[in-house]
Amino acid sequence: MNLTGDLPDLPVPDGALVKEVNRDELTALRQGKTDLPSEFYRDELGVNDRCFVCTICDELAFICWIRTEGSDALLKLGEREAEATYAYCLPRFRGKGLHAVTLNLAAKHLKSEGLRALWGKVHDRNVPAMKNVLRAGFQMVGEKKRLGFFVWGNQFCTSAGESSLIDVGGAPRGK
Numbered sequence: 127m128n129l130t131g132d133l134p135d136l137p138v139p140d141g142a143l144v145k146e147v148n149r150d151e152l153t154a155l156r157q158g159k160t161d162l163p164s165e166f167y168r169d170e171l172g173v174n175d176r177c178f179v180c181t182i183c184d185e186l187a188f189i190c191w192i193r194t195e196g197s198d199a200l201l202k203l204g205e206r207e208a209e210a211t212y213a214y215c216l217p218r219f220r221g222k223g224l225h226a227v228t229l230n231l232a233a234k235h236l237k238s239e240g241l242r243a244l245w246g247k248v249h250d251r252n253v254p255a256m257k258n259v260l261r262a263g264f265q266m267v268g269e270k271k272r273l274g275f276f277v278w279g280n281q282f283c284t285s286a287g288e289s290s291l292i293d294v295g296g297a298p299r300g301k
């Protein structure tokens with residue numbers, strides 16, 4: 127997502143509030159919940175990504191993580207670039223497009239801080255995720271085929287098929 131241009135304005139569902147949270151605030155939101163998936167505990171895995179949540183009437187509904195430095199097998203972040211890494215909407219809050227709304231508002235927040243690009247990767251069979259990232263303001267700039275668990279040159283993979291690289295702000299880069 128090119129953060130130097132205009133980003134779309136999306137309607138925010140009733141009762142929804144998007145905010146960046148620190149570790150203490152996230153811990154408080156998780157308090158008393160025993161069935162949250164692992165996407166809600168990235169901080170406890172030693173991951174230092176920034177965390178954005180969407181609450182509905184003060185209840186945790188959606189989470190996404192954004193890293194602002196470093197690299198992985200597919201993306202090497204440049205200066206003032208970030209990557210939306212993990213995202214998860216709790217099943218009972220799905221169908222409201224919280225993924226798109228949260229990414230869109232998080233992107234605007236990053237833009238206000240002077241970041242210039244937000245990258246992301248979405249599996250092409252993940253229809254809701256693909257729809258949401260495009261609505262949030264991402265554009266497709268490249269695709270990576272996955273052929274197995276092993277990296278061979280610039281090709282990646284699992285038996286899962288293809289994955290898509292979403293973004294604008296530059297050409298997709300492999301390592």
Ligand SMILES: CC(C)(COP(=O)(O)OP(=O)(O)OC[C@H]1O[C@@H](n2cnc3c(N)ncnc32)[C@H](O)[C@@H]1OP(=O)(O)O)[C@@H](O)C(=O)NCCC(=O)NCCS
Pocket residue numbers: 212213214215216219220221222223224225226247248249252253254255257258
């Ligand atoms: C991806 C995810 C966050 C989207 O949740 P959400 O914001 O509530 O999205 P929605 O349920 O509103 O779905 C968005 C669109 O996809 C459609 N959709 C949802 N599930 C679908 C499916 N299985 N097949 C086809 N379309 C589907 C919806 O109908 C909706 O379309 P519309 O708005 O044009 O009517 C959620 O599905 C999730 O947490 N999945 C598991 C984790 C994941 O995949 N994370 C993303 C990794 S990039």
